[in-house]
Amino acid sequence: MLDLLNKKNFVNGKWISSSEEIAVDNPATGKIIGHAPDISEKQLREAVEVTIEAADKWKNSTIEQRYQVLRKWQELKKKYFKELADLITLEQGKVISEAQGELIYGGAFIDWFACILR
Numbered sequence: 001m002l003d004l005l006n007k008k009n010f011v012n013g014k015w016i017s018s019s020e021e022i023a024v025d026n027p028a029t030g031k032i033i034g035h036a037p038d039i040s041e042k043q044l045r046e047a048v049e050v051t052i053e054a055a056d057k058w059k060n061s062t063i064e065q066r067y068q069v070l071r072k073w074q075e076l077k078k079k080y081f082k083e084l085a086d087l088i089t090l091e092q093g094k095v096i097s098e099a100q101g102e103l104i105y106g107g108a109f110i111d112w113f114a115c116i117l118r
Contacts, residue, residue: 007035012050016043028093063117070114077107 008015018037026033039047058066077084081103088099 007037009037009039009047011043011047018043024091026090026093033090067114067117070110070117074107074110074114077103077110 007021008017010016016037016039018039020038021035022038023032024034024036025031061069081100084103085096085099088094088102089096092099094102
């Protein structure tokens with residue numbers, strides 16, 4: 001999973017990178033686990049602008065569209081549960097059981113919000 005995230009940001013449907021990088025470490029061990037792009041101010045502004053546009057689209061989406069997005073999000077969280085828990089453990093230095101619990105706890109909120117849409 002780190003290979004998908006390492007040295008890139010996903011913005012507006014595409015992966016962007018930078019020649020400058022920021023090291024990401026595991027706070028429990030101090031070991032460098034990857035690098036994130038240190039994007040330029042221009043790239044950051046573009047990311048903020050497309051995020052604002054996406055928020056406007058979300059605001060204007062139907063209840064059914066929102067429900068489907070939340071269900072898909074939860075489906076993907078379940079599908080990649082192990083990988084996400086491993087990533088949380090690496091990035092935050094948590095024990096695996098705490099990372100798994102965090103995913104389960106957060107998933108309950110996704111389910112709750114999806115259910116109140118129906």
